[in-house]
Amino acid sequence: MNKRIYLDHSATTYTKPEVLEEMLPVFNEYFGNPSSIYSYGREAKRLVDKARDRVAKALNALPEEIFFTAGGSEADNWALRGVAYANKERGNHIITSKIEHHAILHTCQQLEKEGFKVTYLPVDKYGMVSLEDLKNSITDETILISIMYANNEIGTIQPIDEIGKIAKESKIYFHTDAVQAVGNIKIDVKEQNIDLLSLSAHKFYGPKGVGALYIKKGTRITNLITGGGQERGRRAGTENVPGIVGLGKAIELATENIDSYNEKLLKLRTKLINGIMERIPYTLVNGHPEKRLPGNANFCFKYIEGESLLLNLDMKGIAASSGSACTSGSLDPSHVLLAIGLPHEIAHGSLRLTLGEENTEEDIDYVLEVLPEIVQRLRDMSPLYEKVKGGNQ
Amino acid sequence: MYSEKVMEHFTTPRNVGEIKDADGIGEVGNAKCGDIMKIYLKIENDIIKDVKFKTFGCGAAIATSSIATELIKGKTVEEALKLTNKAVVEALDGLPPQKIHCSVLAEEAVKAAIEDYKKKHNK
Numbered sequence: 078m079n080k081r082i083y084l085d086h087s088a089t090t091y092t093k094p095e096v097l098e099e100m101l102p103v104f105n106e107y108f109g110n111p112s113s114i115y116s117y118g119r120e121a122k123r124l125v126d127k128a129r130d131r132v133a134k135a136l137n138a139l140p141e142e143i144f145f146t147a148g149g150s151e152a153d154n155w156a157l158r159g160v161a162y163a164n165k166e167r168g169n170h171i172i173t174s175k176i177e178h179h180a181i182l183h184t185c186q187q188l189e190k191e192g193f194k195v196t197y198l199p200v201d202k203y204g205m206v207s208l209e210d211l212k213n214s215i216t217d218e219t220i221l222i223s224i225m226y227a228n229n230e231i232g233t234i235q236p237i238d239e240i241g242k243i244a245k246e247s248k249i250y251f252h253t254d255a256v257q258a259v260g261n262i263k264i265d266v267k268e269q270n271i272d273l274l275s276l277s278a279h280k281f282y283g284p285k286g287v288g289a290l291y292i293k294k295g296t297r298i299t300n301l302i303t304g305g306g307q308e309r310g311r312r313a314g315t316e317n318v319p320g321i322v323g324l325g326k327a328i329e330l331a332t333e334n335i336d337s338y339n340e341k342l343l344k345l346r347t348k349l350i351n352g353i354m355e356r357i358p359y360t361l362v363n364g365h366p367e368k369r370l371p372g373n374a375n376f377c378f379k380y381i382e383g384e385s386l387l388l389n390l391d392m393k394g395i396a397a398s399s400g401s402a403c404t405s406g407s408l409d410p411s412h413v414l415l416a417i418g419l420p421h422e423i424a425h426g427s428l429r430l431t432l433g434e435e436n437t438e439e440d441i442d443y444v445l446e447v448l449p450e451i452v453q454r455l456r457d458m459s460p461l462y463e464k465v466k467g468g469n470q
Numbered sequence: 471m472y473s474e475k476v477m478e479h480f481t482t483p484r485n486v487g488e489i490k491d492a493d494g495i496g497e498v499g500n501a502k503c504g505d506i507m508k509i510y511l512k513i514e515n516d517i518i519k520d521v522k523f524k525t526f527g528c529g530a531a532i533a534t535s536s537i538a539t540e541l542i543k544g545k546t547v548e549e550a551l552k553l554t555n556k557a558v559v560e561a562l563d564g565l566p567p568q569k570i571h572c573s574v575l576a577e578e579a580v581k582a583a584i585e586d587y588k589k590k591h592n593k
């Protein structure tokens with residue numbers, strides 16, 4: 078095997094050469110601590126400030142509203158805990174959805190143990206929350222709504238503008254986990270009434286382990302990481318300057334190229350989805366038909382299991398992911414696939430292909446060539462398929 | 471994460487298929503938990519002459535099904551009943567801890583098929 082095709086851009090992306098180029102001198106040339114007063118420190122500080130400006134510009138936020146973190150998970154943890162603790166005398170109720178990333182869900186579960194009440198909004202078969210449900214869930218005690226911008230598994234994009242309006246009218250803070258959205262969707266935090274937003278550089282061709290939380294000026298929030306006075310006293314720890322520089326460059330590139338990137342991915346994705354649906358029977362496409370991330374394709378192939386599918390694809394050089402239980406190490410398949418109403422046995426056969434910058438039409442042709450054979454081979458081995466063939470085909 | 475032996479059995483599983491006039495059939499697991507294994511036995515004079523399987527499941531489930539059929543082929547029914555999950559895992563040079571639960575199916579499926587055989591043949 079020499080051919081390798083990466084189709085897991087929602088898991089992570091490579092770091093673009095232009096991004097790496099800006100990062101490299103920060104490791105050895107501009108290595109100062111941004112808190113130091115001498116020139117080394119001032120140089121590093123300037124680089125951090127420049128990155129902050131770039132992030133602010135990409136979101137239409139103010140630079141002083143951007144706080145760097147060690148990634149999306151930290152930003153999510155900070156937004157939830159910080160707002161919950163700072164506003165607990167106003168109320169103890171948080172609204173989120175059933176299909177959030179574990180960085181949100183597990184933090185909410187922890188907050189429940191600490192006495193907060195959490196409503197997990199259901200979603201429809203496309204993975205969409207209902208605005209009616211949201212409105213009906215709001216009580217006098219509600220202090221925070223946290224709904225993800227776009228889902229990492231099925232790609233569904235939530236009605237963020239409308240949620241922002243509802244939150245604003247009800248005077249409730251609105252946080253969105255935009256880790257999968259940044260670089261794929263144009264975001265304007267002012268226009269969209271977003272109070273807090275999480276992002277992570279490695280999802281848009283930046284480095285891993287660095288992200289940011291946008292916190293609208295005036296938001297009541299406690300600190301999560303305590304210690305030194307970095308990030309204007311809000312997030313302790315010597316800054317990951319190379320990472321922050323990389324994040325800044327990556328978000329600038331991503332926002333500049335967002336239209337052409339979208340167009341490219343959409344074209345490839347249409348070819349991929351149509352091609353698979355034409356070639357492989359007993360297949361479902363998960364997620365919303367239109368309101369979905371441009372590079373996201375998510376399928377369930379009935380009668381087979383996701384991990385064996387991934388292993389077979391890997392042997393053919395294709396990197397993909399699945400929401401099957403056996404890939405997660407638990408007995409249950411992905412909570413997202415269950416939330417959109419799929420039965421367990423179908424959710425086990427899921428495959429997520431997420432496209433990116435370097436993918437080509439030939440890559441899609443290759444997938445369309447090898448995937449049907451793999452699915453058929455596994456079906457021929459499956460006792461579930463045997464019943465279908467014998468019965469109601 | 472899987473041993474070479476597991477991958478080898480996963481990529482070229484032995485004894486996949488069905489036996490039309492099987493003397494015993496065992497099906498265990500359920501689609502809800504993600505792994506189902508079905509074993510077919512052809513038995514003559516208490517000796518397992520042929521065995522085939524079909525499995526819906528992960529890499530570990532398919533590899534354990536495959537090796538279990540190899541371990542019991544040619545054995546007597548009594549010997550096959552002694553097949554343990556531990557023996558299956560050892561024959562595969564081990565499995566990751568979170569995958570052990572997938573391997574118990576093989577032992578259970580063999581036992582279920584033999585039980586079916588005994589019932590059908592009044593043994």
Ligand SMILES: Cc1ncc(COP(=O)(O)O)c(C=O)c1O
Nearest residue numbers: 148149150178180229256257277
């Ligand atoms: C929607 C979503 N939120 C949060 C995260 C966590 O981000 P990070 O890996 O940067 O901590 C991810 C990454 O997988 C994600 O997809």
Ligand SMILES: [Zn+2]
Nearest residue numbers: 403528531572
């Ligand atoms: Zn398994």
